Amino acid sequence: MTVAATNEAPLLEMSGLRKTYGGIEVLKGIDLRVRKGEVIALVGSSGSGKTTLLRCVNLLEQPTSGCIKLEGRVFFHRAGNAEQVRLPSAEINKMRSRVGMVFQQFNLFPHMSVLENVMEGPRTVLREPAESNRARAMSLLAKVGLVEFADRRPDNLSGGQKQRVSIARALNMQPVLMLFDEPTSALDPELIGEVLKTMIDLAREGMTMIVVTHELGFALEVADRVVFLDGGLVAADGPPREVLIRPPTERLRAFVNRFHEMAQLMKPLLG
Amino acid sequence: MFDWKTLIANQNLLWWGLLITLRYTVITAAVGLLIGLAVAMAQLSRSHLLRYAGRAFVEFFRNIPLLVWLLWSYYALPIFLGIDISKEMAGVVALSLYVASYYAEILRAGIQSIDRGQTDASQALGMSHAQAMRRIILPQAVRRMIPPLSGQTIIQMKNTTLLSIITIPDLLYQAGYISSFTYRPMEVYTAVGAAFLLILVPLTYLARRLEAQTAR
Numbered sequence: 001m002t003v004a005a006t007n008e009a010p011l012l013e014m015s016g017l018r019k020t021y022g023g024i025e026v027l028k029g030i031d032l033r034v035r036k037g038e039v040i041a042l043v044g045s046s047g048s049g050k051t052t053l054l055r056c057v058n059l060l061e062q063p064t065s066g067c068i069k070l071e072g073r074v075f076f077h078r079a080g081n082a083e084q085v086r087l088p089s090a091e092i093n094k095m096r097s098r099v100g101m102v103f104q105q106f107n108l109f110p111h112m113s114v115l116e117n118v119m120e121g122p123r124t125v126l127r128e129p130a131e132s133n134r135a136r137a138m139s140l141l142a143k144v145g146l147v148e149f150a151d152r153r154p155d156n157l158s159g160g161q162k163q164r165v166s167i168a169r170a171l172n173m174q175p176v177l178m179l180f181d182e183p184t185s186a187l188d189p190e191l192i193g194e195v196l197k198t199m200i201d202l203a204r205e206g207m208t209m210i211v212v213t214h215e216l217g218f219a220l221e222v223a224d225r226v227v228f229l230d231g232g233l234v235a236a237d238g239p240p241r242e243v244l245i246r247p248p249t250e251r252l253r254a255f256v257n258r259f260h261e262m263a264q265l266m267k268p269l270l271g
Numbered sequence: 272m273f274d275w276k277t278l279i280a281n282q283n284l285l286w287w288g289l290l291i292t293l294r295y296t297v298i299t300a301a302v303g304l305l306i307g308l309a310v311a312m313a314q315l316s317r318s319h320l321l322r323y324a325g326r327a328f329v330e331f332f333r334n335i336p337l338l339v340w341l342l343w344s345y346y347a348l349p350i351f352l353g354i355d356i357s358k359e360m361a362g363v364v365a366l367s368l369y370v371a372s373y374y375a376e377i378l379r380a381g382i383q384s385i386d387r388g389q390t391d392a393s394q395a396l397g398m399s400h401a402q403a404m405r406r407i408i409l410p411q412a413v414r415r416m417i418p419p420l421s422g423q424t425i426i427q428m429k430n431t432t433l434l435s436i437i438t439i440p441d442l443l444y445q446a447g448y449i450s451s452f453t454y455r456p457m458e459v460y461t462a463v464g465a466a467f468l469l470i471l472v473p474l475t476y477l478a479r480r481l482e483a484q485t486a487r
Binding site: 060098100103107110 | 395402
């Protein structure tokens with residue numbers, strides 16, 4: 001949550017990002033800059049394009065046009081059908097290895113133990129020796145409170161535990177940026193807290209995070225900025241209190257009102 | 272009624288036939304699996320041309336009667352290619368390509384049945400396509416493929432009996448030969464049927480054990 005000096009180059013810079021699916025324009029020209037250490041809550045009603053935008057960051061979705069820079073380096077650039085920069089896939093994989101991602105459906109590897117899941121990225125992608133990898137993986141499992149589950153299979157875990165394992169799996173790559181795609185949407189209500197707690201701890205350690213979420217309480221208390229997407233465009237972008245307490249547009253106000261009571265639920269978790 | 276002495280007297284021919292049957296089963300299944308894997312990968316590739324070629328391969332061999340294809344490979348293929356191929360080679364080529372089309376479909380369906388999220392998670396970690404296949408997708412897919420692959424291999428062993436039509440001396444060919452001079456087809460074909468059952472029933476059981484083991 002420590003925001004770096006404003007003059008520093010942004011960690012992530014997206015400009016004019018468009019994405020069309022079978023004739024339907026889901027993203028209609030998004031500009032977004034994320035500085036190191038910032039926590040961005042990406043909110044909006046379903047169909048507003050927030051998940052698509054998040055998946056464009058690490059090119060799990062290929063944008064139709066626009067430009068994406070990570071750490072000052074262009075790794076995607078396409079203007080209309082004209083010039084195009086798309087790095088060779090080895091370079092894209094390298095970029096992805098520096099960006100962690102947490103999915104709504106966890107997507108843990110069911111044929112591996114919890115520990116193997118956490119170790120898999122460094123093992124296969126970075127070819128890191130097992131010793132240091134295991135030590136870091138165990139300390140990450142300790143951090144998310146799951147050391148005693150290291151040898152279990154993901155199937156035997158609750159949803160909240162699975163999501164904490166998937167956070168540890170992403171962190172073990174030592175990413176510079178973490179993407180969360182509705183990390184609590186598939187969870188039973190009583191399990192949401194433990195995942196949010198892990199994310200709050202991470203934010204407080206200074207991790208740069210983009211979080212697609214319906215938890216407006218989390219957005220209000222933890223995020224540095226709230227970005228409200230509406231119909232494929234950024235409809236509001238600012239500090240959470242500005243965007244969520246005094247919504248600048250009628251649509252945003254309607255959206256926020258639906259979620260207002262949830263802010264109350266967050267209070268005890270923030271201690 | 273049964274005169275089992277006929278079998279004892281000609282057992283060498285039967286054992287020899289069984290060996291030939293097993294040899295063709297193993298060779299054509301192994302070659303077929305390799306070709307099948309290549310065809311499955313072609314069908315899953317990004318290239319339209321490869322996908323189309325893979326599809327065409329599968330449709331051709333799945334829709335031609337094996338007996339017709341086998342006879343054609345033996346009689347017509349050498350003329351078309353202008354080369355002399357032995358009946359053994361024609362048999363291996365025909366049976367391998369045929370089973371490859373079924374294996375390819377099993378492999379393709381198995382790979383495609385793995386949840387899209389597994390690919391997402393692998394890619395998000397920075398894995399290449401090959402790494403994701405090897406570490407994440409195939410280990411999960413293979414589990415699901417074991418039952419249909421073993422089923423197809425059992426069918427393949429039974430299909431090798433068709434080789435007798437191009438005079439490859441497999442178990443069925445030897446049975447026909449023995450019947451022709453002993454006039455005891457009942458005993459001989461009962462023995463052939465029993466031999467297949469004695470080999471395939473335990474194999475089916477083993478495949479099921481293997482499936483249960485990898486599923487945990």
